[in-house]
Every structure is written in structure tokens, then in C-alpha cells.
Amino acid sequence: xxxxxxxxxxxxxxxxxxxxxxxxxxxxxxxxxxxxxxxxxxxxxxxxxxxxxxxxxxxxxxxxxxxxxxxxxxxxxxxxxxxxxxxxxxxxxxxxxxxxxxxxxxxxxxxxxxxxxxxxxxxxxxxxxxxxxxxxxxxxxxxxxxxxxxxxxxxxxxxxxxxxxxxxxxxxxxxxxxxxxxxxxxxxxxxxxxxxxxxxxxxxxxxxxxxxxxxxxxxxxxxxxxxxxxxxxxxxxxxxxxxxxxxxxxxxxxxxxxxxxxxxxxxxxxxxxxxxxxxxxxxxxxxxxxxxxxxxxxxxxxxxxxxxxxxxxxxxxxxxxxxxxxxxxxxxxxxxxxxxxxxxxxxxxxxxxxxxxxxxxxxxxxxxxxxxxxxxxxxxxxxxxxxxxxxxxxxxxxxxxxxxxxxxxxxxxxxxxxxxxxxxxxxxxxxxxxxxxxxxxxxxxxxxxxxxxxxxxxxxxxxxxxxxxxxxxxxxxxxxxxxxxxxxxxxxxxxxxxxxxxxxxxxxx
Numbered sequence: 001x002x003x004x005x006x007x008x009x010x011x012x013x014x015x016x017x018x019x020x021x022x023x024x025x026x027x028x029x030x031x032x033x034x035x036x037x038x039x040x041x042x043x044x045x046x047x048x049x050x051x052x053x054x055x056x057x058x059x060x061x062x063x064x065x066x067x068x069x070x071x072x073x074x075x076x077x078x079x080x081x082x083x084x085x086x087x088x089x090x091x092x093x094x095x096x097x098x099x100x101x102x103x104x105x106x107x108x109x110x111x112x113x114x115x116x117x118x119x120x121x122x123x124x125x126x127x128x129x130x131x132x133x134x135x136x137x138x139x140x141x142x143x144x145x146x147x148x149x150x151x152x153x154x155x156x157x158x159x160x161x162x163x164x165x166x167x168x169x170x171x172x173x174x175x176x177x178x179x180x181x182x183x184x185x186x187x188x189x190x191x192x193x194x195x196x197x198x199x200x201x202x203x204x205x206x207x208x209x210x211x212x213x214x215x216x217x218x219x220x221x222x223x224x225x226x227x228x229x230x231x232x233x234x235x236x237x238x239x240x241x242x243x244x245x246x247x248x249x250x251x252x253x254x255x256x257x258x259x260x261x262x263x264x265x266x267x268x269x270x271x272x273x274x275x276x277x278x279x280x281x282x283x284x285x286x287x288x289x290x291x292x293x294x295x296x297x298x299x300x301x302x303x304x305x306x307x308x309x310x311x312x313x314x315x316x317x318x319x320x321x322x323x324x325x326x327x328x329x330x331x332x333x334x335x336x337x338x339x340x341x342x343x344x345x346x347x348x349x350x351x352x353x354x355x356x357x358x359x360x361x362x363x364x365x366x367x368x369x370x371x372x373x374x375x376x377x378x379x380x381x382x383x384x385x386x387x388x389x390x391x392x393x394x395x396x397x398x399x400x401x402x403x404x405x406x407x408x409x410x411x412x413x414x415x416x417x418x419x420x421x422x423x424x425x426x427x428x429x430x431x432x433x434x435x436x437x438x439x440x441x442x443x444x445x446x447x448x449x450x451x452x453x454x455x456x457x458x459x460x461x462x463x464x465x466x467x468x469x470x471x472x473x474x475x476x477x478x479x480x481x482x483x484x485x486x487x488x489x490x491x492x493x494x495x496x497x498x499x500x501x502x503x504x505x506x507x508x509x
Contacts (some may be wrong), residue, residue: 111455111471111506114490115153117146119501126220127167127183128496130503131174132485133200137492138174139502140181142166147203148503150487157203161196168192168221172331175227175284177201178262182211182225182234189215195225195234197265207265212236212251222330223292228284229307231268232260235279241294253278257291259310269310277301277315285335287357288313292329292339300325302339304359314359319349333384336412338391342367342376350376352391354412363415365391371408371417372397380431380482383439385460389413392439392460394429395420405429407441407456409463419463427454430476431493433484434460440486442493444476455491475504 127142137150147156169182184193191213197206214237238251257271257279281292299322303315328342337355350367367374372395381394409418426446441456453475457467483494492505
């Protein structure tokens with residue numbers, strides 16, 4: 001197993017994927033091309049690194065936006081000229097300025113395209129993840145992990161899983177610069193039987209280990225592996241856990257939650273899971289490792305373990321009433337500890353549950369309440385502000401004659417609403433991200449703005465609006481936004497799926 005670290009080069013110093021060396025003008029892998037007469041997508045040829053309609057390659061192999069940089073400067077020029085006219089026109093100019101602002105063409109109120117990754121082809125619904133490590137934006141899909149320079153979009157390296165393996169799970173977080181990948185040749189009955197630790201700064205595999213994996217077709221498996229506190233944590237699996245009539249060996253629960261040194265892969269411990277329970281979901285933080293357990297095949301519980309030796313600290317019910325084993329339960333945050341629970345049925349539990357370091361229940365935020373409705377299928381619209389002890393969510397409510405969205409902050413200690421900030425008109429919240437004392441919210445401006453997006457920046461403590469901007473283009477192109485990355489002055493949307501661009505970066509102008 002190896003990573004394409006960009007060491008092989010083509011003419012003019014361009015990095016060539018897959019170790020190929022090419023001559024001037026020859027098309028290379030992934031649609032990248034060589035400068036000086038290069039071939040661009042759709043068969044068009046542009047001089048000195050210009051791109052075609054779907055192009056991503058600029059000078060020296062740099063990934064750039066669809067537009068030729070000169071055109072972007074041209075748009076800036078005439079937009080600035082119109083803005084100047086609006087000043088001269090006085091009151092009429094205010095109207096023109098408002099139009100330019102809504103269209104994403106008013107300097108100081110707009111976002112411009114900085115770079116975007118090539119669109120995905122042949123994507124799958126599993127193995128998808130994203131991380132920001134220093135100045136590197138990294139994404140995974142079912143068969144590979146690819147890194148881009150977060151400032152320029154230039155591809156830095158690519159790691160391809162071995163053989164015909166496919167990834168079913170990745171760690172949500174990277175501890176330091178290391179993430180975990182769970183993969184295997186599931187179509188051959190192996191399941192996700194291998195866990196690999198990958199250094200996201202270089203694309204280098206650090207180590208890998210075997211795990212006991214369920215068989216069957218590949219599928220997305222959240223919280224199967226986790227990183228935190230210098231540990232790599234994984235849970236093993238056994239088909240017999242789900243089917244009492246299944247034959248073969250049944251893996252014991254106290255052998256199925258294991259920890260390793262994150263950088264070396266040295267085994268550290270096997271967790272002391274309570275008798276009659278098996279691990280289902282895992283998460284890790286500096287102070288404790290946590291797991292959702294399936295107990296007696298009838299109930300889901302929450303447990304914490306000492307990161308030093310794996311000893312059980314506590315095991316508690318998820319809720320006042322027992323939570324059915326068929327519920328969709330995932331970790332929203334390991335520290336502070338927040339769990340998302342979605343049960344079937346009209347009376348099923350649908351809420352974010354917060355717990356203290358001792359396992360005692362804290363705040364509870366229902367998916368539907370006085371603050372509006374949280375979309376249970378759009379986790380990118382919810383974020384935890386650990387420093388402020390808040391859960392922030394885009395909620396839908398009714399405003400006059402139409403549905404409208406708002407951003408609401410809840411106190412994790414008791415679940416009460418702290419503040420709410422309404423989004424203008426029919427702006428629909430697509431994703432939010434907390435960084436420091438700010439909340440960045442990407443919105444769809446609605447049909448009146450031809451599907452173009454907008455951006456709000458709110459104060460995390462009060463909800464006060466600090467900035468609002470418009471995009472000149474349709475950013476999401478009708479595909480789900482799965483995450484939002486904020487890096488320096490760049491706002492990067494993350495998407496997955498066939499034809500979607502994994503990263504699209506914009507900057508204020």
C-alpha cells in the first residue's frame with residue numbers, strides 16, 4: 001500500500017498522478033494536463049494553462065476554478081464599475097447596489113470562486129469523509145483518499161486502498177494529522193477486515209491491523225473507528241451478534257473494543273465491556289473513550305472507558321426509556337459528549353442527548369419543538385461548539401406565508417434555547433460550522449435568486465450577525481452539502497456523490 005505523494009513529474013514540473021511521465025500536450029490521469037499546448041476537458045485546447053468548460057487544470061498542474069483567471073478579473077472590473085455608477089446615481093444607485101449585492105457582484109458583499117476540485121466519477125455512498133490538517137484539505141471516498149492545498153487547490157497526494165478493497169468507514173476526526181480507514185473486499189465476503197492509519201500531511205500509511213468484520217455488501221458504517229488522545233480505537237464485529245440463529249464463533253464483547261497507539265499501531269488494551277453487551281459505535285477524546293453498546297440484544301446503552309487501560313468507568317442507559325437496538329445512534333461529539341438518536345415510529349425518540357463526564361444526562365434537544373424542526377437527515381446543519389458548551393442547529397419554522405429557516409443555539413448543560421437568528425426571506429440553511437467565536441452558515445437563497453447561495457457569519461455567543469455575503473454562482477448544483485470547512489479567509493463546501501465536486505472554495509471580495 002502506498003500513497004501517490006506527487007513525487008513523479010511531467011514536463012514543466014507538473015505533478016503526474018499514478019507515476020506516469022508524459023510529454024508536452026499529452027493528457028494524463030484524472031483529466032490533468034501538461035502546460036504549453038495542453039488538452040483541456042471537452043476537447044478544447046487553451047494556451048498557457050487556460051481551462052475549458054469543465055476544466056480544473058491551470059499552470060504547472062494547479063487546480064483552479066472553471067473560469068479563466070482573466071475572466072474573473074474581468075467580472076470584478078465591470079462589477080466594480082457598476083458599483084461606482086451606483087454611487088454617482090445616489091438613491092437610484094442604492095437600488096442598483098442592492099441588485100448587485102443579491103447577485104454576488106458587489107465588492108465587499110460577495111464571495112468569489114478561489115478553486116474547486118475535479119468532479120467525482122463513479123462515487124459510492126460509503127467511505128466518504130473529510131478533514132482539514134494545517135493547510136491541507138483531505139477527502140476520502142470508497143477507493144481512495146486525496147489531499148489538496150487548502151489555499152490553492154493544488155493536489156498534494158493520493159492514497160489508493162489496496163487491491164479491490166473498499167472503505168466502509170473512516171474516523172470522523174484526525175488526531176494530530178492521523179486518520180483511520182476501515183476497508184476490505186466486502187463483495188468477497190471479507191467485510192471491512194482491515195484498519196489502516198494514514199498520515200494526512202503526507203499520505204503515508206503508518207500501520208495497519210486486522211479486525212473481525214461482518215460479512216455482506218459494503219455499506220456506510222459510522223463510528224466504527226475513532227481517534228483521540230493519541231489512540232486509535234476500533235470495534236470488531238460478528239454476524240452472530242445480529243442473528244441468534246447464526247452459526248460459527250460468537251466474538252465476546254470484552255474482546256471487541258480495542259485501542260492502539262495512533263502513530264505506531266502498538267496494541268494498548270481491550271476494553272472491559274459489560275457482560276452481555278457488545279460495542280456498536282465508538283468515539284474517542286483525550287480524557288475518555290466512549291461507546292454505544294448493544295446489551296442483551298434488546299437495549300442500547302452508553303459506556304465510558306479509561307484511555308490509559310480500557311477499564312470501564314461507567315455504563316448508563318441512553319434515555320429514561322430503553323432505546324431500541326434498531327435505532328440510528330451516532331456520536332455528534334466525543335468532548336463534550338453528545339449523541340444523536342433517531343428511533344422509528346411516531347413515538348420514537350428523536351433528539352440530541354448530552355452527557356457529563358460522569359455519564360449523567362445533561363441537555364436534551366428534541367428534533368422538533370418550540371425552536372422549530374431539525375432535519376434528522378442533514379447532520380451538516382448541526383454543530384457542537386465545545387468551548388462554548390452549545391449545540392447549534394438550522395431549524396425550520398413557519399414565517400408568515402412560507403416556511404423559513406433560522407439558526408438556534410442550545411445550552412448543552414440543560415437543553416434550553418440561548419438565542420435564535422432568523423435567515424432572510426426564503427434562505428435555506430445548508431450547512432454550518434463553528435470556528436472560535438463565530439458561526440458560519442451556508443444558505444441557498446431560493447428560487448428568486450436562481451439557486452445561488454449566500455453566507456451568514458454570526459457571533460456564537462449572541463447570534464448577532466457579523467457579516468453577510470452572496471455568491472454569484474450556484475455552489476451546490478443541487479447536490480447535498482455534507483460539511484463546511486473554514487480555512488483562513490476561505491469557505492470550502494464539501495460534497496459527495498457521482499458528479500459532485502468534493503471541495504469548492506470561495507473567498508470574500
